[in-house]
Amino acid sequence: MNADLRIAVVTGGAGKEGNPQMSAYSAAKASVIAFTKSMCTELALTPIRAARPSTSPEAARITDSLLA
Numbered sequence: 001m002n003a004d005l006r007i008a009v010v011t012g013g014a015g016k017e018g019n020p021q022m023s024a025y026s027a028a029k030a031s032v033i034a035f036t037k038s039m040c041t042e043l044a045l046t047p048i049r050a051a052r053p054s055t056s057p058e059a060a061r062i063t064d065s066l067l068a
Contacts, residue, residue, distance in 0.1 A: 037052070
């Protein structure tokens with residue numbers, strides 16, 4: 001298995017904060033966040049790395065360095 005495998009799941013703020021009049025959309029985004037957290041745990045002992053980048057500029061720089 002390739003030791004450089006990376007999975008990046010990109011979501012916006014709706015899954016963490018929720019948006020008015022968009023409860024179904026926010027719930028779907030929240031489920032993507034929870035799925036990614038579970039995937040990170042399940043893959044922890046493998047060479048595969050998963051990440052859910054934040055939308056902030058600082059987090060984007062950190063994510064870029066992880067996925068480089």
